[in-house]
Amino acid sequence: MTHQDTQSARAFPTFRALPRRVGRGIAWLWRKTWRYTAALLALLVLAHLALNAVAGRQLGKELARLRAEGAPLTLAQAAPPPVPDSENAAPLYEKAFQGLLDPQDSLATMRFLASRESGSATPRTPTLAQMEAILARHEADFRLLEQGSKRPVARFPVDWEHPAAAIFFPHMGGARNATRFLCVKAVVNAHNGHSGDALQDLAIAIRMSSQISATPTLIAQLVRAACIKIVAAVLPEVMAAAPLTAAESRAFYDLLAKVDMTGPWVRSMEGERAFGLAMFDDMHHARSGEFAYGLLGGWVQPEATTGVLERFLMWAGRVALTRAWPLTRILWQPFLRLDEVQYLRHMQVLVALAGKSYEQNVKGQQRLEKEKARLPWYAVVTNTLAPIFTRATQARDEARATVGVMQAALALRDYQIQHGSYPASLSDLRAAGGWAIPHDPFSGKPFLYRREGAGYLVYSVGPDLKDDGGIGQWHALRAAPRPISSRPLAYDLPLRMTR
Secondary structure (H helix, E strand, O other): OOHHHHHHHHHOOOOOOHHHHHHHHHHHHHHHHHHHHHHHHHHHHHHHHHHHHHHHHHHHHHHHHHHHHOOOOOHHHHOOOOOOHHHEOHHHHHHHHHHOOOHHHHHHHHHHHHHHHHOOOOOOOOOHHHHHHHHHOOHHHHHHHHHHHOOOEOOOOOOOOOHHHHOOOHHHHHHHHHHHHHHHHHHHHHHOOOHHHHHHHHHHHHHHHHHHOOOOOHHHHHHHHHHHHHHHHHHHHHHHHOOOOHHHHHHHHHHHHOOOOHHHHHHHHHHHHHHHHHHHHHHHHOOOOHHHHHHHHHHHOOOOOOOHHHHHHHHHHHHHHOOOHHHHHHHHHHHHHHHHHHHHHHHHHHHHHOOOOHHHHHHHHHHHHHHHHOOOOOOHHHHHHOOOOHHHHHHHHHHHHHHHHHHHHHHHHHHHHHHOOOOOOHHHHHHOOOOOOOOOOOOOOOOEEEEEOOEEEEEEOOOOOOOOOOOOHHHHHHHOOOOOOOOOOOOOEEEEEOO
């Protein structure tokens, strides 16, 4: 390099001295501001401690209120009490459920029942003779179901002390599958002229559904509602194939009158609240962020349509819930407590609504939806845990209406036996006395009823609260235009007898 080149290089600006300059600048800035920085940090620590104390007091008040009301605060407290083995139906049911797990037989029952509900068979629909052969292979399982249904309660083995383990209820699927088998058995018995045996099969299914509803979770109530719906779908065929006696009608009517959908529903909402409290407790004490990330993973998963800022915030959220968790847990503690307060207030409303009518539930949950949209920014766990129970409440009240419609059908059968024909109206049926038929839980009025030829149609107006002419959900779905719109499906909850 020539002397001229050396002089040019010295004259041309370079970045070699930049690190030294930055370091000197930071040192100078620290000397000038460290006192202010330390003071600001001390203020932030004090503010954090104060906020944590305030949040702790608010949370303590909410928990104290629940304790004063006697509400369960843990899953162990919400769990039904243990019973002696001699009174517990669960061991018998579990053995029967295991025996009924054959996938081919289970598929055959579903296809058989679907053909009954839709009113049309396909080449793959099993015949009565084929179903009778399948049922014969499970006689021992049916005896276990009958024995279990005669015991007072069913307490399935659930680890209520550990929320993560308690959310799995394999016996729920077994109960639904067993209900299908029992309903197919009832249809076969009815076509063989054994009305008493057919009703006994349906009674076992109803008693079993009531027993599983003691599990204080929403899933137990939804499974119970599904089981009731399966029973109601085959009752008209059972009654038509083997007309019931007056005594048989009365016995099954009395059994249905004992079905309580409200009490177990309230307890399930209390159980759901206790489950949510357990989730918060785990986050308060978690040594790693794995649980928090599992619970809130959807909140920090980037989507293809998000912008740069949103992607950065989601990335920061993932880091906060994983690698930075020890610091995040400490910093987030007061906000997590305030989040838990929001959750308890939200669930307080839901528990109160649990015993209300369908219409009151819909209005109350619409208000909750608006309030949920206005939740504070820190209520991320509440937004994740607080479910919307509108559809669940609909399933509950559809089951209530279905039970009432079945009661009406049994009372109408007794009237037919006594008078030789069905009444012109349900008012005439009530005038005959002895039948306390409930009102439609959707309309709050008597069920709709009309004669059709030698038979009749009795129905609930269903969740749309309108008389849709007695069309059922299956047929309304099949008649709906394609693609199906987002508007609620209009249907009733009918029971039709052709003779």
